Amino acid sequence: MIRLSYDRGTILIRGGRVPNAYWDSRLNAYRALAVYYSDIVDYLKRSRIDFSDNVLDLVPCPVFSSTVQLRDYQEDALNAWLKAGKRGVIVLPTGAGKTIVALRAISILGEPTLVIVPTLDLMDQWRSQLAGEFKIKIGSYGGGVHELEPITVATYDTAYLRAEELGNRFTFVIFDEVHHLPAPGYANIGEMLVAPYRMGLTATYEREDGLHSELDRLVGGKIFELTIGELAGEHLSDFVLEKIVVELTPEEKEEYEKAYKIYLDYLASANISLKSPKDFRKLVMRSGRDPRAREALLARHRARVIALNASSKLKVLGDILRKHAGERILIFTEYNDLVHAISRRFLIPSITHRTPKNERVENLDKFRRGKYNIIVTSKVLDEGVDVPEASVGIILSGTGSKREFVQRLGRILRKKENKSAVLYEIVTKATPEVAISRRRRTALEA
Numbered sequence: 096m097i098r099l100s101y102d103r104g105t106i107l108i109r110g111g112r113v114p115n116a117y118w119d120s121r122l123n124a125y126r127a128l129a130v131y132y133s134d135i136v137d138y139l140k141r142s143r144i145d146f147s148d149n150v151l152d153l154v155p156c157p158v159f160s161s162t163v164q165l166r167d168y169q170e171d172a173l174n175a176w177l178k179a180g181k182r183g184v185i186v187l188p189t190g191a192g193k194t195i196v197a198l199r200a201i202s203i204l205g206e207p208t209l210v211i212v213p214t215l216d217l218m219d220q221w222r223s224q225l226a227g228e229f230k231i232k233i234g235s236y237g238g239g240v241h242e243l244e245p246i247t248v249a250t251y252d253t254a255y256l257r258a259e260e261l262g263n264r265f266t267f268v269i270f271d272e273v274h275h276l277p278a279p280g281y282a283n284i285g286e287m288l289v290a291p292y293r294m295g296l297t298a299t300y301e302r303e304d305g306l307h308s309e310l311d312r313l314v315g316g317k318i319f320e321l322t323i324g325e326l327a328g329e330h331l332s333d334f335v336l337e338k339i340v341v342e343l344t345p346e347e348k349e350e351y352e353k354a355y356k357i358y359l360d361y362l363a364s365a366n367i368s369l370k371s372p373k374d375f376r377k378l379v380m381r382s383g384r385d386p387r388a389r390e391a392l393l394a395r396h397r398a399r400v401i402a403l404n405a406s407s408k409l410k411v412l413g414d415i416l417r418k419h420a421g422e423r424i425l426i427f428t429e430y431n432d433l434v435h436a437i438s439r440r441f442l443i444p445s446i447t448h449r450t451p452k453n454e455r456v457e458n459l460d461k462f463r464r465g466k467y468n469i470i471v472t473s474k475v476l477d478e479g480v481d482v483p484e485a486s487v488g489i490i491l492s493g494t495g496s497k498r499e500f501v502q503r504l505g506r507i508l509r510k511k512e513n514k515s516a517v518l519y520e521i522v523t524k525a526t527p528e529v530a531i532s533r534r535r536r537t538a539l540e541a
């Protein structure tokens with residue numbers, strides 16, 4: 096008889112060999128990553144091989160009751176996941192209710208559930224929604240707290256550090272913002288959990304490094320997707336994208352061209368061609384041993400800062416704010432310095448990663464209640480944080496990331512009666528910012 100047991104994120108197999116296992120001579124047994132647990136059990140059952148299973152040590156679980164109602168497309172997403180064997184990634188735009196689908200899945204399965212999220216803010220947000228829906232105590236693993244409950248929410252960082260102890264306690268795992276999971280290190284979380292039922296949630300499936308291919312193995316691959324364009328109008332607000340091109344002042348242009356020339360001259364002298372993000376990463380690594388490469392990258396950064404922070408952008412911003420006076424507006428920038436400059440000039444509350452949590456919560460609450468109509472922020476609101484609805488978004492500076500663009504657009508797309516959303520991009524003429532804008536807009540070409 097084959098005997099299965101759990102050991103620090105792996106399955107020990109004694110008495111025979113199974114697929115995906117390797118020999119551990121120290122224990123005189125076969126060993127497999129925990130992610131293959133359900134495959135091993137299925138193999139043994141199909142092969143009619145007798146086995147004893149001592150892998151699971153589940154958190155005691157009550158009966159979950161839920162009254163959550165799904166929209167038709169959310170029902171379609173859930174059914175696709177169920178049909179795929181209760182595994183796979185659901186791709187829906189920001190604001191389309193991915194969490195609601197997960198709540199319904201938890202209710203249907205009634206199994207011990209681990210939810211993994213990228214930030215402490217998201218952990219608090221999920222715990223609040225789960226407690227409100229199921230009326231039970233929700234556990235948390237993150238921020239120095241380690242409380243295990245039938246439904247537990249953990250950050251990716253803590254789940255990575257504690258994967259061995261969490262590995263056999265749950266049969267259902269939900270990876271929120273699942274595009275984080277294939278990152279080096281975090282992938283170990285998926286490998287060290289035995290949970291046979293897995294759901295990934297994201298607004299953007301693909302990663303620029305191509306590692307999203309690992310999600311097939313870790314979660315089950317993409318099984319359902321709807322784009323912003325497919326949901327706009329009926330379930331999300333219709334929207335308008337408006338690009339406004341500004342010019343550098345003569346002084347800014349001189350500084351920009353001087354800095355960018357240093358960068359381009361180095362690429363030419365070193366015969367370097369940058370055709371992909373991978374090529375640029377190689378250049379960054381090269382800068383560690385080549386002082387000229389380091390100087391070139393610093394010059395590129397100076398040029399980028401000048402382009403993204405062009406002074407004429409603030410004049411255009413003022414015009415937009417006057418045009419949309421009284422509406423709810425989110426302003427997105429790349430750099431904290433520009434956030435603070437806008438905050439001071441227009442007397443607008445700001446949120447950056449340095450903003451204390453209590454102040455951030457207070458600002459968002461006042462925005463929700465209408466005491467504040469405008470908030471300016473850097474990247475801190477791009478992912479996951481529950482931001483009150485707005486109808487106008489202004490990208491003053493950003494990257495070419497499709498994910499960042501989709502998340503920022505999603506912030507203004509919650510359905511509003513007889514009201515279209517508008518997203519402004521303010522870009523600087525004759526700089527790489529024009530190509531950056533073009534690249535991120537490809538996220539809408541599906």
